[in-house]
Amino acid sequence: MSVGVIIPAAGSGTRLGEPVPKAFVKLGDRTILEVCVAGVLDAGVADTVVVVVPADLVDDARRMVPEATVVAGGAHRSDSVRAGMDAVGVADVVLVHDAARPFTPPAVFGRVVDAVGAGHPAVVPGLPVADTLKEVVPGDTSGIEQVRATVDREPLRAIQTPQGFTRDALRAAHADDTGLATDDAGLAERVGIPVHVVSGDPLAFKITTPWDLRIARDIVAESAR
Numbered sequence: 001m002s003v004g005v006i007i008p009a010a011g012s013g014t015r016l017g018e019p020v021p022k023a024f025v026k027l028g029d030r031t032i033l034e035v036c037v038a039g040v041l042d043a044g045v046a047d048t049v050v051v052v053v054p055a056d057l058v059d060d061a062r063r064m065v066p067e068a069t070v071v072a073g074g075a076h077r078s079d080s081v082r083a084g085m086d087a088v089g090v091a092d093v094v095l096v097h098d099a100a101r102p103f104t105p106p107a108v109f110g111r112v113v114d115a116v117g118a119g120h121p122a123v124v125p126g127l128p129v130a131d132t133l134k135e136v137v138p139g140d141t142s143g144i145e146q147v148r149a150t151v152d153r154e155p156l157r158a159i160q161t162p163q164g165f166t167r168d169a170l171r172a173a174h175a176d177d178t179g180l181a182t183d184d185a186g187l188a189e190r191v192g193i194p195v196h197v198v199s200g201d202p203l204a205f206k207i208t209t210p211w212d213l214r215i216a217r218d219i220v221a222e223s224a225r
């Protein structure tokens with residue numbers, strides 16, 4: 001069973017607010033992208049790795065991650081994933097893994113690949129939700145929002161990456177894209193492909209905000225000691 005990994009890294013990192021696109025922000029000596037690609041290679045599941053970056057950073061990325069094929073991404077995350085699909089070649093299983101989750105442990109990759117290999121066309125890692133979740137009345141801009149309901153968190157999972165698909169399932173999922181999905185499994189669900197969840201890991205967290213970047217830099221500094 002051959003496995004291709006697509007790493008979308010073409011986002012701008014608006015919520016992070018750094019002067020360079022998120023994947024090119026440094027955690028110690030290495031960029032988020034370099035740490036992520038090293039982690040994917042360490043996991044030992046990938047036959048090919050495709051990295052998708054902003055068009056003006058393709059040459060920089062080729063120098064940074066010579067082990068990977070580097071292509072230019074698009075405006076939405078799903079456009080970037082499709083650019084990666086065109087470059088990944090023939091693979092039985094395709095994993096889509098956010099560059100912004102550089103510490104994802106090898107075992108998570110293993111669980112996702114194993115579950116796809118066992119016959120599930122779409123598999124995502126997820127974790128139970130710890131906080132109490134409340135739904136608010138939308139549209140309040142005053143900063144004080146009214147609660148409409150408390151949501152039952154028991155059946156909810158916070159979804160991470162790598163998300164794994166058979167090649168056909170990923171193609172079918174992306175054939176019907178409206179540009180609004182925040183993950184690939186969401187597209188698969190919309191075309192009726194069953195999606196299954198395996199256990200994720202806290203270390204697979206996504207670097208999204210300055211707080212996350214602080215934690216990421218602490219993790220790197222700690223592992224260097």
Ligand code: CTP
Pocket residue numbers: 007008009010011012013014015016022023052073074075076077078080081098099100101206207208
């Ligand atoms: N991504 C991408 N192409 C895009 C948008 C996002 O390849 N057009 C990638 C990001 O680089 C990231 C992953 O998708 O690795 C998850 O997206 P997110 O965390 O939202 O990153 P950004 O879009 O860069 O951040 P923000 O939404 O804060 O701008």
Ligand code: MG
Pocket residue numbers: 011
């Ligand atoms: Mg984004």
